[in-house]
Amino acid sequence: MLVLRTLRAGPLHGYAVAKALRDSSDQAFEIEFGSLYPALKRLEMKGWIGSRWETSEHNRRAKVYRLTPAGQRQLRQEHSKWADFVAAVARVMGPAPER
Numbered sequence: 001m002l003v004l005r006t007l008r009a010g011p012l013h014g015y016a017v018a019k020a021l022r023d024s025s026d027q028a029f030e031i032e033f034g035s036l037y038p039a040l041k042r043l044e045m046k047g048w049i050g051s052r053w054e055t056s057e058h059n060r061r062a063k064v065y066r067l068t069p070a071g072q073r074q075l076r077q078e079h080s081k082w083a084d085f086v087a088a089v090a091r092v093m094g095p096a097p098e099r
Contacts, residue, residue: 001078002029003039004071007049013062014040040065048074 006012006020017040018031043049048071056062067075 001075001082003036003043004048004067004075004078007065007067007071008075011064011066013054013056013064015062017065043071046074047071 002021003017006017012020014036018033018036021029021031044051048068049065050068051063051065053061054064
């Protein structure tokens with residue numbers, strides 16, 4: 001879900017996906033490339049993202065990933081599930097305890 005959400009802003013190469021996740025989470029997520037690239041491949045095989053080779057800003061070949069219409073639908077579904085989960089946890093946890 002986080003990779004799909006990151007690609008919603010626009011196409012990115014793998015390193016930029018990891019950096020965007022790290023930056024948007026205030027460094028809470030440090031994505032290992034050994035996990036990211038297999039995840040990108042799985043998302044691509046499901047048809048939720050597409051990719052193509054392009055020249056990067058550093059004049060190097062880089063595989064750039066884009067969210068597909070199917071990925072946009074999947075992101076909406078995952079976001080809805082996440083919102084339901086967060087609401088359920090909030091009901092169980094109740095208000096924050098006093099200090």
